[in-house]
Amino acid sequence: MNMISPETAANSKRAWLKILARYKKPDRRRSAIELAITLIPFVALWALSSAAYSYGHWWGLTLIVPAAGFLVRIFMIQHDCGHGSFFANRYADDWIGRALGVLTLTPYDCWRRAHATHHASAGNLDERGMGDIRTLTVAEYRQLSWPGRLAYRLYRHPLVMFGLGPIWLFIFEQRLPVGMMRGGLTPWVSSMATNLGIALAAVTLIWLVGPGAFLVVHLPIVILAGSAGVWLFYVQHQFEETEWAKDPDWEFQRAALHGSSYYDLPPVLNWFTGNIGVHHVHHLSAKVPCYRLPEVLRDYPELRRIGRVTLLDSLRCVKLALWDENRRKLVSFREARLAA
Numbered sequence: 001m002n003m004i005s006p007e008t009a010a011n012s013k014r015a016w017l018k019i020l021a022r023y024k025k026p027d028r029r030r031s032a033i034e035l036a037i038t039l040i041p042f043v044a045l046w047a048l049s050s051a052a053y054s055y056g057h058w059w060g061l062t063l064i065v066p067a068a069g070f071l072v073r074i075f076m077i078q079h080d081c082g083h084g085s086f087f088a089n090r091y092a093d094d095w096i097g098r099a100l101g102v103l104t105l106t107p108y109d110c111w112r113r114a115h116a117t118h119h120a121s122a123g124n125l126d127e128r129g130m131g132d133i134r135t136l137t138v139a140e141y142r143q144l145s146w147p148g149r150l151a152y153r154l155y156r157h158p159l160v161m162f163g164l165g166p167i168w169l170f171i172f173e174q175r176l177p178v179g180m181m182r183g184g185l186t187p188w189v190s191s192m193a194t195n196l197g198i199a200l201a202a203v204t205l206i207w208l209v210g211p212g213a214f215l216v217v218h219l220p221i222v223i224l225a226g227s228a229g230v231w232l233f234y235v236q237h238q239f240e241e242t243e244w245a246k247d248p249d250w251e252f253q254r255a256a257l258h259g260s261s262y263y264d265l266p267p268v269l270n271w272f273t274g275n276i277g278v279h280h281v282h283h284l285s286a287k288v289p290c291y292r293l294p295e296v297l298r299d300y301p302e303l304r305r306i307g308r309v310t311l312l313d314s315l316r317c318v319k320l321a322l323w324d325e326n327r328r329k330l331v332s333f334r335e336a337r338l339a340a
């Protein structure tokens with residue numbers, strides 16, 4: 001039983017660093033099993049969906065939905081590899097991450113760099129722009145011209161954010177190292193190598209099952225998984241009581257603990273999402289493997305009360321779009337207008 005009070009645990013940076021250090025070491029056998037029980041079902045469901053299409057059994061295309069769930073989980077393993085926490089072996093994590101990037105359509109080295117920036121600056125109003133969802137303050141929004149306001153409203157619209165946005169991001173934008181042109185050759189090598197891997201995989205699958213089956217099966221899987229991934233990332237930081245601040249008031253510990261949600265999902269969804277809903281703990285210590293995050297909540301249940309967002313609560317997050325610096329909370333366009 002832990003002897004640290006909720007008050008101490010929530011406010012002591014040194015306490016948390018010491019506590020979470022105990023959970024950083026992965027079980028490499030467990031990691032290998034997690035990888036296998038994610039990849040094998042994904043391949044099997046993809047093959048069964050393709051066979052169902054080829055033989056005219058359209059009902060079999062319902063397997064696309066769980067296949068998309070496994071693709072989300074593949075991305076979460078790639079995510080752990082990017083943090084060096086899945087096998088805690090940089091060579092193994094990097095090359096597994098790069099290989100999985102072909103399936104997730106995500107250039108691993110480019111994504112890892114952008115995601116590291118996100119972790120280093122999440123919740124910092126002075127460091128927005130890379131690896132996060134564009135979020136304006138109420139004051140910034142009011143200063144925009146009407147075309148600027150319209151563009152921002154369209155960007156934040158659910159059909160764009162969770163529909164067109166993921167399609168653009170995963171299928172088109174990530175084909176080039178957008179925003180990383182000054183990063184030397186690494187972003188270009190990462191993007192082009194991933195593109196080559198995607199092209200080879202696509203050509204092979206089209207040769208095996210035909211272009212029709214490939215498009216009917218794979219495209220919906222990618223779109224569903226991409227939308228789910230963007231939704232998860234959105235809820236993890238775009239909830240009403242999140243934490244944003246400007247320098248010098250921004251502080252990593254507080255931003256991690258209070259600027260990231262605990263997305264309390266049903267067990268089956270926790271499994272498919274690699275426990276990424278325990279996002280405040282993940283931001284406190286990104287080296288904790290995804291399958292060990294529930295251990296932290298089990299041993300320190302006070303963390304369940306910080307930033308908790310249920311599945312029902314998360315549906316209400318869709319309307320939030322602006323950071324109100326006076327009330328220190330995310331608000332909707334309507335709330336901002338009424339406050340004015």
